[in-house]
Amino acid sequence: MSHNLRRQGMMKAMLQVALLLSASWLLVIPVVAQGENTPTIIIDELGAFNNTNMTHIDAQGLEVPVLFVGETFHARGQLVDDAGQGIGMKCLNIYVEPDVNETPLATVQTDEEGRFDWFSGEHEATDSPPATLGPIEGEHVGFSSVRVAFEPQKTVEGGCEPDDGTDLSASHIDAAFLLKSRVDVLNLGVDIVQPEGGTCEDVECPGVYPGGAYALNLRLILDRYDEGVPNTPLTYQTVLKDQNGLVVSSIEDHVTQTNSTGHVRLLLNISSGFCCDFEGLGEWNIVFNGSPFYVGHDGLSNVSHSVNVQAVIVVSDAPEDDDLHDEDEDEVPRDDDGDGVPNSDDACPASALNSDVDENGCEEESTVETVETFVLESSTLYSSDVSVVAFNHNGSEYATIHAGFCQAKTCFDEPTNSVLRFWNTSTQTERLSSQVHGHVIKLDWSPNGSTVALLTSDNIVAIHNTTDGKRMFMFMAARSYGADLAFSPDGSMLAVVSSFDGEDAGRIEVYSALDGAFIQRLNPTYPDYDHNTHYYSVDWSPDGKRLLVGGFKSFIEYNVSDWLMLRAVDGVYSYITELAYSPDQSMIATCIGWSRNTPSLLRSGYAPSQVRVYDALTGSVSWWYESTASCLNLAWSPDSESVAFSHSKHSVDASRINIFNASTGKKVVELATNPSLLCEGDGVDHCAKVTGLDWHPEEDRIVSTQSNNSFGIYHWVVESVEVxxxxxxxxxxxxxxxxxxxxxxxxxxxxxxxxxxVPNGPVFVVSDRRQGAPSGYSLAEHEIMFEKLNYFPNGECYDLARSVLDRWQIVNLDDDWIIDGAGYGNQVYQRDASSGMPYDTLYKLDNAECTS
Structure with a gap:
């Protein structure tokens, strides 16, 4: 549709508003010719979601409801006769953009008093399937209208049946609304722009030179749609701060706009006269004014996005041309016989690789050094995603799910069918295959191996018999995005967790594994868990006494006997895609998705990401590894000595299974079906996501499955190989x-x-906890402020942190307490009576020593 036609459509909708509205946007005027038997339709309420009633007031003071693209909405009202009495048990058609769409979106039945209460996300009480408000004539924003119509004499395809038993005439009412889109701000990272003439091709630049800039790359995207917000103005300020947080440059104001794909590049300029060597922080503060068509997740038109990006800024003269050709770089040591020993250290440098005697008669010791490691034993390949795999209790069988790999909202964008297959482990042959209900995203075996539980993307749980694959029963858990499920060790219960879907909160629920009866819903009581409607993973302790739930940047542990929360551990980087106790219960492993400050309904992305192992007793981090690709799954070795993590498709860790020593965090081996060098830039889509992963409960055997590319099931076993x-x-x-x-x-x-x-900045920084940890930083753990056991904090970390904090950011000014372990955990006070609670939070540079 052309711009002019679209503008005419918007003007028409606004004209309808002017005609229909009086003192309120509640529409009570039927737009039909009145007759003796003509009923009136009253719309009392039209709004987003199930109970939200936002409105928009234009420059003329006209007020209209606001609905959101890609989201549910509701309409409530009444069908009455000319005496004002309700007309019950009548079917009404609901249209969106009625001048264009002749087929109704849904139907609703009036109750005995003629009232109707329709919600597009609820279908049990209506005759229609769940529905969301899609783009209207290709537009994600603009003015449009909803029509509620009583059409007893009309045959409407997809609508109400004709009502032959009534003498009432047709009637309808049109309600104008403003269609808005919620937006998300993606941080795509920072890069360096050198000034003209500055080059880093021949020698590595230590930072940016005077006259250059640091560029922050963002993208504004439509929530629920992977589409950018194009040609949209935004303003931002930039400033430089030293390691103590003091401003060392002027604050610059900028005005720019996104491009046609929603991307924007924001420059923090380094003055050509800036001198001299400097290390500090670059800070961007961005405000995106989306009024009237765009809003943030909180519903506010002005979307603020404050970014504190630490950057090493080296200000010095650019190198002279002669400096570009210094020949003091390390040379590759010669190794003529290719045995891995440089000539300078090789007793027989001219021996052939596999020869005992070189051309001069020099003998080398003929020994073959071997090492035990995982190697690929076999694979079964497919033409589409194999998303899930799991061994049964004794490893004699494993099950796979053949469905499109997805997370959260992406499952609803491209739903697929699902096939459940059972395999014999020793022969690696398929025993049974069956089509199952819905888009299955998770599978778990019962402890005795007699059943499997399947979880679909829309949070439906189905229990299948493993002998014949038939479904025994099914039930629906919370109305939100399905995330994970797990049998209790005794097989009596199922824990099911879900994540916020934009409307319905995620939940932690426990059901009977015998019949699906509801047992318990768990609600976090941790006051600082900001995102307590987002849960992604769940696991039971091997002894069945504790339940572990992974959320956004936090995991929570419950006591199963009374369902009380034992603790919440925060600062866990981002989405906890998977988590699991070690078999000996001494450790907790977390598999973490891509880095974000706030949760996204998409949950898609690449890097950076982390895997972490925690001490199960204290809840402290034992070690962590930062990866270039999102972590998708994890598995413990049966002896708890090793832990494996599988990854998505980006850069160095692409398509990898990384196996670590669980105690030390040392990477032992990498398993992969394609080289990661291929997984850069446009090559990313040619690489696999290792979505399924499990370790045999009794053997050194790992089974994995792959999606996106190199689809299939892969078996890895331990063998002795030559070093x-x-x-x-x-x-x-x-x-x-x-x-x-x-x-x-x-x-x-x-x-x-x-x-x-690579982060390289101050050891400690203070940042708003609502924004999440700055890149390269993690929450400063309480323990590091107590080098020696004492009532008062002490030690090098405490002294360094106190030296860089403002005195009003310390909890107890008399005792110089930085950490208030009793009340606020990590939070550093900002003593401002208007703030209500402390948001300033202390973060420590990852892997940095307090003496640095």
Whole structure:
């Protein structure tokens, strides 16, 4: 539709508003010719979701309801006769954009008093399936109208049946509304823009040179649609601060707009006269005014996005041309016989790789060094996603789900059918296959192996017999995005968790595994858990006494005997996609999705990401690993000595299963079906997501499944292989693809594409906890402020933190307490009576020492 036609449509809708509204937007005027038998339709309420009634007031003072694209909405009112009495048990058609759509969106039945209460997300009490408000004539925003119509003499396809037993005439009413879209702000990272003439091709630049800039890349996207918000103005301020948070540059104001895809590049300019060497923080404060058509998740038209990005800024003269050709770089040591030993250290440098004697008669010791490691034993390939895999209780069988891999909202964008397959582990042959209900996203075996529980994206749980695959019963859990489920160790209960879907809150629920009867709903009582409607993963302790739930940046532990919350551990980086107790219950592993400040309904993205292992007794982090691709799954070895994590499709960790020593965090081995060098830029879509992962309960055997590419089931077993030493970093100049043991001689990468942003800034920073941890930082743990056991904080970390904090950001000014462990956990006070509660929070640079 052309711009002029669209404008005419909006003007028509606004004209309807002017005609229909009096003192209120509650519409009570039927737009039909009145007759003796003509009923009147009254709309008392039209609004978003089930109970939201936002309105828009234009420059002329006209007030109209606001509905959101991609979301549910409701209409309430009454059908009355000319005496004002309700007309009961009549079917009404509901249309959106009635001048264009002749087919109704839904139908609703009036009750005995003629009233109707219709919600598009509820279908049990109506004759219509659940519905959301899609784009209207291709437009995500604009003015439109809803029509409620009584059409007893008309045959309407997809609508009410003709009412032959009535003498009432047709009647309808049109209600104008403003269609808005909620937006999300994606932080795509920061890169360096050198000034003209500055180059980093021949020598590595330590930072940005004077006259250059740091560029923050953002994208504004429509919530529930992976589409950018185009050509939209925004304003932002930039400023430089030193390591103590003091401003060292002027505050610059900027005005710009997004491009046609919603992307925008925001420059923090470094003055050409800025001098001299400097390390500090760059800060962007952005305000996006989307009025009247766009709003944030909180419903406010002005979407504020404050970004504190730490950046190493080195200000010095650009290198002279002669400096670009220094030849003091390390040379690759010669290794003529290719045995992994440089000539300078090799007793027989001219021996052939597999020869005992070189051309000069020099003998080398003929020994073959071996190491036990996982190797690919076999694979079963498919033409589409294999999303889930799990062994039964004794490992004799495993089950797979063949359905499109998805998370949260993405499951509703591209739903697929699901096939459940059972396999014999020893022969790796399929025993049984059956089509199952819905888009299945999770599977768990009962402890005795007699049943499996399946969870669909719309939170329906189905219990299937594993002998014949037939469904025994099914039930619906909370009305939100399905996330995870798990049998209790004794097989009597099922824990089911779900995540917020934009309207319905996520829940933690426990059901009977025998008949699906509801047992318990758990509500977090942790006051600082901001996102307590988002739950993504669940696990029972092996002894069945505790229940563990993973949310957004926090996990919660419950006591099963009384369902009381034992603790909540926060600062966990981002989405906890999977979590699990170790078999010996001493550790907790968390598999974490891509980094975000706030949850997204999409839950899709690449990097960075983390995996973490916690001490199960204290809740403190034992170790963590930052990956370039989102973590999708995890599995413990049966002896609790190792833990494996599988990843999505981006960069170094793409398509990888990384196996770590669970105690030390040292990576033991990487398993992959394609080299990660292929998984950059446009090549990402040619790489696999390792979506399914499980470790055999009694053997050194791992089974994994892949989606997006290289679809299939993969079996990995431990074998003794010959040691091949060399550089194992695929981004190094001297990378040896055959090496399985790193020789410590990897050279610097020629190019890292895309560049990896390595945090290098102050050890401690203070940031608003509602924005999440700054990139490269984690919450400062309470324990680090007490180097020696004492009532008062002490030690190097405490002294350093106190030296960089403003005195009003310390909890107890008399005793200089930085951490209030009794009341607020990590929060650092900002003593402002108007703030209501402390949002200023202390964060520590990952892996930094307090002496640095």
């Amino acid at each position: 091949v030493r060399g550089c194992t970093n695929p981004y190094s100049q001297n990378f040896n693809p055959s090496a399985n043991q790193d020789d410590g001689r990897c050279m610097d990468p020629e190019d890292s594409n895309p560049p990896v942003f």
